[in-house]
Amino acid sequence: MGKIDENKKRKKEALYNTAYELFITKGINSTAISDIVEKAGVAKGTFYLYFKDKYDIKNKLVSHKTQELFNAADDALAISGTKGLEEQLIFIIDHIVNTLMNNKPLLNFISKNLVMGALRSTLITGEKNANEIYEKFLKLVEQDEYSYTDVDVMLFTIVELAGSAGYNSMMYEEPLPIEEYKPFLYRTIRLIIESHRKRTQTS
Amino acid sequence: MGKIDENKKRKKEALYNTAYELFITKGINSTAISDIVEKAGVAKGTFYLYFKDKYDIKNKLVSHKTQELFNAADDALAISGTKGLEEQLIFIIDHIVNTLMNNKPLLNFISKNLVMGALRSTLITGEKNANEIYEKFLKLVEQDEYSYTDVDVMLFTIVELAGSAGYNSMMYEEPLPIEEYKPFLYRTIRLIIESHRKRTQTS
Amino acid sequence: MGKIDENKKRKKEALYNTAYELFITKGINSTAISDIVEKAGVAKGTFYLYFKDKYDIKNKLVSHKTQELFNAADDALAISGTKGLEEQLIFIIDHIVNTLMNNKPLLNFISKNLVMGALRSTLITGEKNANEIYEKFLKLVEQDEYSYTDVDVMLFTIVELAGSAGYNSMMYEEPLPIEEYKPFLYRTIRLIIESHRKRTQTS
Amino acid sequence: MGKIDENKKRKKEALYNTAYELFITKGINSTAISDIVEKAGVAKGTFYLYFKDKYDIKNKLVSHKTQELFNAADDALAISGTKGLEEQLIFIIDHIVNTLMNNKPLLNFISKNLVMGALRSTLITGEKNANEIYEKFLKLVEQDEYSYTDVDVMLFTIVELAGSAGYNSMMYEEPLPIEEYKPFLYRTIRLIIESHRKRTQTS
DNA sequence: GATGAATGAGCATTCATTCAT
DNA sequence: CATGAATGAATGCTCATTCAT
Numbered sequence: 001m002g003k004i005d006e007n008k009k010r011k012k013e014a015l016y017n018t019a020y021e022l023f024i025t026k027g028i029n030s031t032a033i034s035d036i037v038e039k040a041g042v043a044k045g046t047f048y049l050y051f052k053d054k055y056d057i058k059n060k061l062v063s064h065k066t067q068e069l070f071n072a073a074d075d076a077l078a079i080s081g082t083k084g085l086e087e088q089l090i091f092i093i094d095h096i097v098n099t100l101m102n103n104k105p106l107l108n109f110i111s112k113n114l115v116m117g118a119l120r121s122t123l124i125t126g127e128k129n130a131n132e133i134y135e136k137f138l139k140l141v142e143q144d145e146y147s148y149t150d151v152d153v154m155l156f157t158i159v160e161l162a163g164s165a166g167y168n169s170m171m172y173e174e175p176l177p178i179e180e181y182k183p184f185l186y187r188t189i190r191l192i193i194e195s196h197r198k199r200t201q202t203s
Numbered sequence: 204m205g206k207i208d209e210n211k212k213r214k215k216e217a218l219y220n221t222a223y224e225l226f227i228t229k230g231i232n233s234t235a236i237s238d239i240v241e242k243a244g245v246a247k248g249t250f251y252l253y254f255k256d257k258y259d260i261k262n263k264l265v266s267h268k269t270q271e272l273f274n275a276a277d278d279a280l281a282i283s284g285t286k287g288l289e290e291q292l293i294f295i296i297d298h299i300v301n302t303l304m305n306n307k308p309l310l311n312f313i314s315k316n317l318v319m320g321a322l323r324s325t326l327i328t329g330e331k332n333a334n335e336i337y338e339k340f341l342k343l344v345e346q347d348e349y350s351y352t353d354v355d356v357m358l359f360t361i362v363e364l365a366g367s368a369g370y371n372s373m374m375y376e377e378p379l380p381i382e383e384y385k386p387f388l389y390r391t392i393r394l395i396i397e398s399h400r401k402r403t404q405t406s
Numbered sequence: 407m408g409k410i411d412e413n414k415k416r417k418k419e420a421l422y423n424t425a426y427e428l429f430i431t432k433g434i435n436s437t438a439i440s441d442i443v444e445k446a447g448v449a450k451g452t453f454y455l456y457f458k459d460k461y462d463i464k465n466k467l468v469s470h471k472t473q474e475l476f477n478a479a480d481d482a483l484a485i486s487g488t489k490g491l492e493e494q495l496i497f498i499i500d501h502i503v504n505t506l507m508n509n510k511p512l513l514n515f516i517s518k519n520l521v522m523g524a525l526r527s528t529l530i531t532g533e534k535n536a537n538e539i540y541e542k543f544l545k546l547v548e549q550d551e552y553s554y555t556d557v558d559v560m561l562f563t564i565v566e567l568a569g570s571a572g573y574n575s576m577m578y579e580e581p582l583p584i585e586e587y588k589p590f591l592y593r594t595i596r597l598i599i600e601s602h603r604k605r606t607q608t609s
Numbered sequence: 610m611g612k613i614d615e616n617k618k619r620k621k622e623a624l625y626n627t628a629y630e631l632f633i634t635k636g637i638n639s640t641a642i643s644d645i646v647e648k649a650g651v652a653k654g655t656f657y658l659y660f661k662d663k664y665d666i667k668n669k670l671v672s673h674k675t676q677e678l679f680n681a682a683d684d685a686l687a688i689s690g691t692k693g694l695e696e697q698l699i700f701i702i703d704h705i706v707n708t709l710m711n712n713k714p715l716l717n718f719i720s721k722n723l724v725m726g727a728l729r730s731t732l733i734t735g736e737k738n739a740n741e742i743y744e745k746f747l748k749l750v751e752q753d754e755y756s757y758t759d760v761d762v763m764l765f766t767i768v769e770l771a772g773s774a775g776y777n778s779m780m781y782e783e784p785l786p787i788e789e790y791k792p793f794l795y796r797t798i799r800l801i802i803e804s805h806r807k808r809t810q811t812s
Numbered sequence: 813g814a815t816g817a818a819t820g821a822g823c824a825t826t827c828a829t830t831c832a833t
Numbered sequence: 834c835a836t837g838a839a840t841g842a843a844t845g846c847t848c849a850t851t852c853a854t
Contacts, residue, residue, distance in 0.1 A: 153384070161363065165359065168359075175355045207853090236846085247820065248817095248847080438822080570770065594797075594801055642850095658814075832839105
């Protein structure tokens with residue numbers, strides 16, 4: 001079993017890696033399954049053993065890559081010891097933005113799917129523990145000194161805004177390069193958070 | 204001249220209309236150029252007289268449809284007689300949202316291209332008066348009783364947020380159906396506007 | 407293995423044969439790949455499994471047919487027992503001329519590519535033992551009672567002349583039909599050979 | 610008349626020049642009639658007013674260019690004052706070879722059509738005084754101090770050899786670069802001429 | 813004569829998918 | 834499980850030719 005299962009996994013990994021590489025290099029439309037299997041060094045039939053078609057592997061990749069992004073940000077957050085929900089959310093977003101700025105192909109690949117990839121990936125793909133990211137967000141909210149209403153709406157709005165505006169700013173430097181846009185973006189995020197804060201129940 | 208040019212225009216129009224219909228019906232990937240010309244009743248070669256390929260006509264359509272949306276909203280704004288920048292911007296967005304809610308295929312077609320399609324179409328396509336939409340926005344801002352800083356950043360942020368969050372809400376009813384999400388969305392938009400308002404020059 | 411490889415070879419052969427037949431029947435420009443595969447009884451995709459395009463298979467065919475011509479001439483030479491370089495070279499050329507006279511379509515197909523097809527095929531195509539023809543020529547030269555200078559120039563000149571003049575004479579009967587032109591051609595070939603002969607170092 | 614006929618001629622000339630330029634640049638197969646008319650600045654229909662198809666204009670061009678070559682060589686011969694048939698024929702061939710060496714695209718274009726293009730152009734195209742070239746050759750032969758048998762065979766053999774061997778030598782530097790091959794070529798030409806010389810009727 | 817919009821047959825090429833080995 | 838040869842429908846695109854103006 002060990003040997004065979006190992007081999008199976010290795011082939012699947014090879015397919016994932018190669019597909020990702022080709023998708024960001026040549027684009028999804030221009031990447032044929034033959035390209036993938038050829039470069040991955042497996043037979044054509046093998047692809048169909050693990051994936052339904054090109055879009056199957058693509059969706060799984062988007063999902064996977066997005067989770068990686070959030071998890072890395074979350075790890076860094078823990079190390080940083082940042083306190084306070086506002087600072088924490090901005091820390092996470094800033095971390096992701098910085099990562100993507102240094103990896104434009106990845107930015108282009110997940111593009112505006114950021115949100116869906118992160119918050120709803122369970123629904124789309126069958127990936128095991130997909131929306132543990134969402135759980136982590138909820139935990140951060142709970143631990144804050146303030147209480148919040150409509151937490152999911154708040155998170156959704158923040159992530160959508162950051163994803164969409166951030167993407168354009170990073171990709172096209174419009175209306176401003178991301179470094180110059182950041183102050184505006186983070187100010188807006190703070191406003192959103194505040195607007196969801198329950199009036200402090202001063203005892 | 205009349206006769207020939209008229210004919211040219213008619214064929215081009217036919218291609219535009221048919222392509223749009225097929226794109227929203229079958230999707231872009233599944234629409235072949237043969238489908239378009241066949242349904243439009245012109246020869247295949249004629250398509251290539253006017254468009255470079257499928258994506259050429261697609262981009263021009265996205266651009267065109269987006270402008271239509273904004274223009275219709277603007278017209279309605281004029282009729283409504285709404286006053287005040289906050290109310291005006293929200294009126295426009297609300298108008299577009301309502302239109303798209305009644306036209307899901309269109310929503311799906313322009314999807315997240317909404318934003319950039321609208322504000323940067325001049326740059327991309329050679330369409331004549333493309334960013335007069337942007338001009339109109341600027342005029343609204345100017346005419347307000349308040350002054351604003353970084354107007355383009357403000358408009359960009361609003362449009363990105365509305366486009367991205369609105370799309371998800373309308374399309375997937377997540378995290379809430381659009382009617383329930385609207386209050387949150389509009390509240391955030393008001394916050395963004397306020398945050399760009401110059402400190403009232405109290406006389 | 408046997409079965410699959412056999413099948414592969416059979417299909418490739420079928421493509422070669424059909425292509426040749428069509429090329430000499432309808433001409434290369436008028437032969438479509440669909441014609442070839444249809445007549446060969448294989449699927450269109452199969453063609454691209456073995457050849458890059460129409461010109462790929464054409465070049466390989468020219469090369470192949472030219473080699474066949476030389477090899478047949480060489481075999482006949484061995485049987486004839488002809489002695490002496492002059493007589494041997496003329497025997498070979500005469501054999502090829504006679505063969506082509508009885509096979510005008512082949513003459514037309516390889517036309518003036520005769521020469522280069524034969525002597526440089528190794529360089530161009532990856533065909534295995536392509537210029538063994540050249541080797542055979544060299545051997546004939548070596549075995550002659552005389553020595554020769556600039557052997558490759560001599561062979562080149564002879565083959566070019568025979569190929570070019572012979573083609574026109576056979577094809578258009580200009581300035582004379584080949585049978586009447588032969589004496590002139592062979593006389594010139596003898597002159598060329600003599601002019602490369604080293605002054606007999608009679609000891 | 611003047612004006613209209615002038616215009617006609619100008620368009621035809623433009624088509625010739627443009628076609629030639631494109632043929633040597635992109636190759637004949639890759640040059641479409643649309644390319645020609647577009648670059649020539651005339652309407653598509655106009656092409657068909659003057660030529661039957663692409664191959665019509667091509668043949669006329671080959672013929673025309675070849676004649677130019679021979680005529681230029683002949684003019685230079687006259688100026689040089691070279692005497693004796695051997696020297697004269699070699700002068701002509703040398704002149705043409707040198708011209709083509711400085712104009713590889715032209716060499717490639719007329720390639721092996723050189724010979725027939727020159728000597729049979731009358732037959733093929735309806736060009737007015739095409740084989741006056743042939744006449745000139747005959748005159749040179751007549752004026753020589755020696756008499757020759759089978760003059761047309763002699764000229765044919767020389768031109769075929771020079772055309773075919775020269776082309777390969779110039780184009781591929783095989784078996785030798787043209788400058789090194791020239792001595793062999795010219796030696797062979799002299800042998801051919803001598804072999805057609807009537808035994809001097811020493812009275 | 814000249815134009816150039818329109819045509820549509822024709823063709824090369826791709827590629828997802830299957831299935832015998 | 835894995836393979837990769839074979840398939841052939843699907844499709845984008847070209848281009849010579851026509852003909853109304």
